[in-house]
Amino acid sequence: MQLLHTYLRDFVSLIFPDLCVACRAGLMANEDLLCTDCLYNLPVTNFHLQPDNIVARQFWGKIPLKGAYSLYYFNKGGNIQNMMHQFKYNGMHRIGNVLGNIAGKQLLNNEAFSSAEIIIPVPLHKKRLKERGYNQSASFADGLAQKLSAKVDIDNLVRSVATKTQTHKSRFARFENMLEVVEIARPADLINKHVLLVDDIVTTGSTLEACGIELLKVPGLKLSIATIAYAE
Numbered sequence: 001m002q003l004l005h006t007y008l009r010d011f012v013s014l015i016f017p018d019l020c021v022a023c024r025a026g027l028m029a030n031e032d033l034l035c036t037d038c039l040y041n042l043p044v045t046n047f048h049l050q051p052d053n054i055v056a057r058q059f060w061g062k063i064p065l066k067g068a069y070s071l072y073y074f075n076k077g078g079n080i081q082n083m084m085h086q087f088k089y090n091g092m093h094r095i096g097n098v099l100g101n102i103a104g105k106q107l108l109n110n111e112a113f114s115s116a117e118i119i120i121p122v123p124l125h126k127k128r129l130k131e132r133g134y135n136q137s138a139s140f141a142d143g144l145a146q147k148l149s150a151k152v153d154i155d156n157l158v159r160s161v162a163t164k165t166q167t168h169k170s171r172f173a174r175f176e177n178m179l180e181v182v183e184i185a186r187p188a189d190l191i192n193k194h195v196l197l198v199d200d201i202v203t204t205g206s207t208l209e210a211c212g213i214e215l216l217k218v219p220g221l222k223l224s225i226a227t228i229a230y231a232e
Helices: 002-015 036-041 054-058 079-089 094-107 126-132 136-148 171-178 206-215
Strands: 067-073 118-121 157-159 182-184 194-202 222-230
Touching: 054 067, 054 222, 067 094, 079 094, 079 136, 079 194, 079 222, 094 136, 094 222, 118 136, 136 194, 157 206, 182 206, 194 206, 206 222
Parallel strands: 067 222, 118 194, 194 222
Antiparallel strands: 157 182
């Protein structure tokens, strides 16, 4: 029976092959979501080795951070954009878990991230969450938590107001758009904790900054930031 199931799966794969979520090449039997070529050749930033990296500098003088990190560089029209489109709009939320595992392995020996006790994803408004079916940042958080042995808290930082898309807004407009949009439901759970705030892509950093400002109102809270990709 098991042999028949294997033959059937292989036959279906010939007709409807699984494709790499980045380059769209056919996947081999031992590959999952990403082909081996993409797994080793996507544009890794190595920001975990650079305390003063580009992402960290975006927040200097704005919010105090223990560390700031992005796994990949985001290039328009490139494989990372292909992958992020599959992730955000085509229901492939498992991509976040896989990428979280990859990022977690990098951050495991970096105290600015490995000491995080709670991982909080940038929240979606409940209306947007219902439309999409999942929060892509929460999927990334789950993957990170598996490697960093931290707890994921998906409902403490909440988005109380549904904002319009931020894609074409300036940095200041994005930041202003987020003010008074997020709030903390249970501040007591975060007192004296090291929180890792995560999102899918960082561009201007305005959304992360607004969330960070709110989180840092909690007494004794220490904050780090991690994202899947950095877009200039």
